[in-house]
Amino acid sequence: MTDAPALETVGLGKRWRSARGDVDAVVDVTLTVPRGAFVVVTGPSGGGKTTLLSLLVALERPTSGRVRVDGADLAAASEAERSRVRRRVGFAFQGAPQVRRLPVWENVTLALVPTGVGAAARRARALEVLGRVGLAALVDERPERLSGGELQRVALARALVTAPPVLVADEPTSNLDRASAAAVLGVLREEHARGTTVLVATHDLALLALATATYAMEAGRLRATGASPDGAAR
Amino acid sequence: MTAARPAAARWLALGRSGAGAVLLHPLRSVVTVACVVAVLLPWLAGLAIAHGLRDQARDAVRFGPDLLVEGERLGRPAPVPLEAVATIRALPGVTDVVPRVVGEIRLGRDDVSAVLLGVPLDRLPAGTTLVRGRLPAPGASHELVVGAALARRLALDVGAKLPPFYRNDAGERVSTVVGVFASDLPVWSGHLVLTSIETASTVFAQRGLASSLGVTVPRAAREDVRRAIARLPALGPDDGHGPVRARVLSREDAGALLPAQVLQREGVFTLHWLLAFAVGLPLVLVTSGAGLAERRRETALLKAVGWGTDDVLLRALAESLLLAVGAAALAVLLAAAWLGPLRAAGLGAVYLPGVEPDAVVDVPWRLAPVPVLLATGIAVVLVTVGSLLSTWRAASTPPAEVLR
Numbered sequence: 001m002t003d004a005p006a007l008e009t010v011g012l013g014k015r016w017r018s019a020r021g022d023v024d025a026v027v028d029v030t031l032t033v034p035r036g037a038f039v040v041v042t043g044p045s046g047g048g049k050t051t052l053l054s055l056l057v058a059l060e061r062p063t064s065g066r067v068r069v070d071g072a073d074l075a076a077a078s079e080a081e082r083s084r085v086r087r088r089v090g091f092a093f094q095g096a097p098q099v100r101r102l103p104v105w106e107n108v109t110l111a112l113v114p115t116g117v118g119a120a121a122r123r124a125r126a127l128e129v130l131g132r133v134g135l136a137a138l139v140d141e142r143p144e145r146l147s148g149g150e151l152q153r154v155a156l157a158r159a160l161v162t163a164p165p166v167l168v169a170d171e172p173t174s175n176l177d178r179a180s181a182a183a184v185l186g187v188l189r190e191e192h193a194r195g196t197t198v199l200v201a202t203h204d205l206a207l208l209a210l211a212t213a214t215y216a217m218e219a220g221r222l223r224a225t226g227a228s229p230d231g232a233a234r
Numbered sequence: 235m236t237a238a239r240p241a242a243a244r245w246l247a248l249g250r251s252g253a254g255a256v257l258l259h260p261l262r263s264v265v266t267v268a269c270v271v272a273v274l275l276p277w278l279a280g281l282a283i284a285h286g287l288r289d290q291a292r293d294a295v296r297f298g299p300d301l302l303v304e305g306e307r308l309g310r311p312a313p314v315p316l317e318a319v320a321t322i323r324a325l326p327g328v329t330d331v332v333p334r335v336v337g338e339i340r341l342g343r344d345d346v347s348a349v350l351l352g353v354p355l356d357r358l359p360a361g362t363t364l365v366r367g368r369l370p371a372p373g374a375s376h377e378l379v380v381g382a383a384l385a386r387r388l389a390l391d392v393g394a395k396l397p398p399f400y401r402n403d404a405g406e407r408v409s410t411v412v413g414v415f416a417s418d419l420p421v422w423s424g425h426l427v428l429t430s431i432e433t434a435s436t437v438f439a440q441r442g443l444a445s446s447l448g449v450t451v452p453r454a455a456r457e458d459v460r461r462a463i464a465r466l467p468a469l470g471p472d473d474g475h476g477p478v479r480a481r482v483l484s485r486e487d488a489g490a491l492l493p494a495q496v497l498q499r500e501g502v503f504t505l506h507w508l509l510a511f512a513v514g515l516p517l518v519l520v521t522s523g524a525g526l527a528e529r530r531r532e533t534a535l536l537k538a539v540g541w542g543t544d545d546v547l548l549r550a551l552a553e554s555l556l557l558a559v560g561a562a563a564l565a566v567l568l569a570a571a572w573l574g575p576l577r578a579a580g581l582g583a584v585y586l587p588g589v590e591p592d593a594v595v596d597v598p599w600r601l602a603p604v605p606v607l608l609a610t611g612i613a614v615v616l617v618t619v620g621s622l623l624s625t626w627r628a629a630s631t632p633p634a635e636v637l638r
Binding site: 084 | 240241242243244246247248250251254257258528531532534535536537538539540541542543544545632633634635637
């Protein structure tokens, strides 16, 4: 482990090209997320939160600026290095995409396949993380038979399956009823308590209570809105 | 060792995942296998027939006469006077000489082409098994034994009368079918009509003549006898048109000629197949993209959770190999079924001129290991090229772009 921050961006920018012209989804974002922090990013829909998270977990390449994960510079990284970074960062997607015909346990443990973990061990691990999000009973179910809220929790379980040092979640409590949202909050709290660095983009104000630092994102720009003991946004 | 074990485990896990992917995309799998089978099946079946014919031709040569003597007058083919039988039989080393008269006849309202073979009655081809009736009686004229395929085609049975099917100066006569033989002879004898050499000589107006002579001679004396026959000044008395000289074909010469004809047909068939392959390749490329949107999304998800491009490609390779080997195996099984129980229905007539689509001849075939292995290799190339290309393109797209 290095002393580098878990996540760090410098002058980060992402521009989308579309028929209606260029759109700056992320503009000059400089952010430092120290290890063990719980960072919450809020803001209106279309403000650039999801794009920022995609850049942080190496799903997109920035148009400008730099991203560092555990000290590794993603801008200069090869595709193989970016894949390695994605293995170290658990990401719960908004919309919770799944492989339709695979049972829940296989969807949850997809990240473990290239590491050579056998099917029995993967299923056992899936049961463990699904239990944490309250879905152990659905381990053999097909995703198409799950509700939106259940899929959202499956996505969180998938993000947790490799026990990553950094957990990034995009709207983890959207589509959830109060009880399920509380379960997800509990899991995030537990992860943070274990020392996992957590970064969440959300509209759910309940998550603010867990945050060590809060930010607001609007029109692609990020600004600090709450306590930031170790990190700062400019 | 410790590094090798995780690598092997990774390969195994990715291989299993690829095998599972065959069932994840059933439509794509079925369409891909169907396309590969459609390309391979006719080619495999055609080559199997070519190999079967080649085997049969070799057998025919192996069990045929040691030397075949034909006549030649002024550089042109000519019938052999029957006096040559005694002349050649008298040569040192010669064990036996069998004259035969062969020619094409046309029978029935549809002018069905058949081959009339006249030989001494005690020298009918080995393997002639009568299914009904009898062989032509000694001394009887115009008694015929027809092959089962021809009998079925012309609705002939024992006792049937055939109106004159030839014309010559000695007049024409009605012929009688006295027997039907099984068609388990070589395929080209499916339309064979057997008769006495005297009747055949009458039909072709070649009294006292034969089309060729089969000479049996021990291997050690073969070359000497061949030279002795070739040196004969004439095969019979001069009829005023010039002497008939001998043209001698050895078993080896015939062996070299017969397979060459079969190989030529095999080459033509392979050429046709290459054209099919040229069509099949883009077809498989297209079908391997079946359900592409879903596959792109799946690939993006795998990438997003940490799979490398090499992991994704290895999984696709395992899936493709399984599909390709499955398709090749299915093509081989279907080819065997087509050629065996289904008797090459529709294909035998295409491959063997003169064999009717409904012929009951057993088309000879042999699925040789080389075409089977080649078919498997081709299937692997077809499927993996299509699959890996589309997978690589999907894996190269930023995952967020696809999952958005």
